[in-house]
Amino acid sequence: MTRLPERLLLGPGPSNVSPEVLAAMAQPLVGHLDPSFLAVLDEVQANLRLLFGTANAMTLPLSATGSAGMEACLVNLLEPGDRVLVGVAGVFGGRMCDVAARAGAEVSRVDVEPGRILEPGPMAEAIARSRPKVVAFVHAETSTGVLQPVEEIAAAARDAGAFVVLDCVTSLAGLPLAIDDWGIDAVYSGTQKCLACPPGLSPVSFSARAVDAVRARKRPVQSWYLDITLLSGYFGGERKYHHTAPISAVLGLAEALRRVLAEGMEARAARHREAAASLVAALEPLGFSPLVDEPHRLPPLTSLLVPASVRERPGGEAGLRRALLERHGIEVGGGLAALAGRIWRIGLMGENARKENVERLLGALEQEL
Ligand code: PLP
Numbered sequence: 001m002t003r004l005p006e007r008l009l010l011g012p013g014p015s016n017v018s019p020e021v022l023a024a025m026a027q028p029l030v031g032h033l034d035p036s037f038l039a040v041l042d043e044v045q046a047n048l049r050l051l052f053g054t055a056n057a058m059t060l061p062l063s064a065t066g067s068a069g070m071e072a073c074l075v076n077l078l079e080p081g082d083r084v085l086v087g088v089a090g091v092f093g094g095r096m097c098d099v100a101a102r103a104g105a106e107v108s109r110v111d112v113e114p115g116r117i118l119e120p121g122p123m124a125e126a127i128a129r130s131r132p133k134v135v136a137f138v139h140a141e142t143s144t145g146v147l148q149p150v151e152e153i154a155a156a157a158r159d160a161g162a163f164v165v166l167d168c169v170t171s172l173a174g175l176p177l178a179i180d181d182w183g184i185d186a187v188y189s190g191t192q193k194c195l196a197c198p199p200g201l202s203p204v205s206f207s208a209r210a211v212d213a214v215r216a217r218k219r220p221v222q223s224w225y226l227d228i229t230l231l232s233g234y235f236g237g238e239r240k241y242h243h244t245a246p247i248s249a250v251l252g253l254a255e256a257l258r259r260v261l262a263e264g265m266e267a268r269a270a271r272h273r274e275a276a277a278s279l280v281a282a283l284e285p286l287g288f289s290p291l292v293d294e295p296h297r298l299p300p301l302t303s304l305l306v307p308a309s310v311r312e313r314p315g316g317e318a319g320l321r322r323a324l325l326e327r328h329g330i331e332v333g334g335g336l337a338a339l340a341g342r343i344w345r346i347g348l349m350g351e352n353a354r355k356e357n358v359e360r361l362l363g364a365l366e367q368e369l
Pocket of ligand 1: 013065067092140141142143170190
């Protein structure tokens with residue numbers, strides 16, 4: 001067996017996984033139609049409903065990563081020629097545009113500067129102008145560390161008759177979600193962030209209105225694997241074979257969900273907020289400053305502008321991140337796209353959202369600087 005080094009994963013994901021989740025995943029296999037496994041799947045689907053804040057029957061762990069969840073939400077709801085409006089506040093909003101364009105949709109977008117939220121006013125104007133079938137945006141933009149307010153934009157989209165798609169990859173299990181109250185029709189997440197599981201599953205949920213629209217499509221969904229009407233054969237009541245569910249991954253998710261619910265979502269969210277606040281307080285004296293203004297900071301993922309003293313060191317900021325990894329076993333993330341070289345993205349997600357991890361990072365940084 002290849003032994004990998006131990007790492008403290010303080011990047012944008014994956015985050016560290018508890019021994020309990022790893023043990024759940026290491027159990028001997030049963031079949032994906034075995035009643036013992038199907039009971040676990042029932043529990044997972046019920047607990048995902050609780051965390052998403054939904055009564056949607058079509059709530060399931062898709063057998064693929066968060067990007068497949070994004071693709072599932074968009075390709076089910078969009079037919080070639082349909083109009084979609086995407087709010088782009090970072091890389092993952094941009095990815096939504098690419099996915100929608102490949103599905104043959106006519107994409108319009110509202111872009112904001114990295115580090116800013118999408119403002120409801122311009123979004124509502126763009127909705128009124130383009131009359132889209134779908135409005136899509138990201139709740140927790142991991143590329144910038146912005147927490148996007150959802151309700152006003154979702155309401156404007158709903159009032160215009162549009163379906164609302166929301167990316168909750170970095171918010172599920174880190175912040176309380178209420179997707180039914182917010183009026184969301186399709187939502188996706190990932191397991192490797194605040195749920196503290198390995199990557200590989202994408203929890204998704206579709207409203208009854210969205211499912212009805214998919215069933216009423218003129219043309220079949222352009223993906224066999226992600227077509228929710230076919231997936232419902234297995235993830236709905238019948239438990240008919242569709243594909244071989246990744247049993248061990250689902251067992252890990254079941255354990256992770258139990259841990260989240262045992263802690264309680266409010267307490268877990270408070271733990272994430274406190275850890276993020278202590279991170280900013282610890283790193284500001286070293287010259288790191290938050291990219292995002294309060295109150296739009298995303299507690300699970302903090303983006304910090306790297307000081308000139310670090311950028312101008314031999315090896316630059318990337319060299320310092322490499323030293324943290326190689327000498328201290330700590331992973332932190334760099335910037336993406338326009339923010340590459342300018343920010344660090346430090347994740348305190350799931351099990352890792354604790355002050356002692358901030359202290360360990362601070363100690364390592366003080367040694368290196
Ligand atoms: N959306 C957001 C906000 C993300 O942070 C990520 C991954 O980091 C994705 C989508 C894509 O998820 P994955 O990398 O699991 O495919």
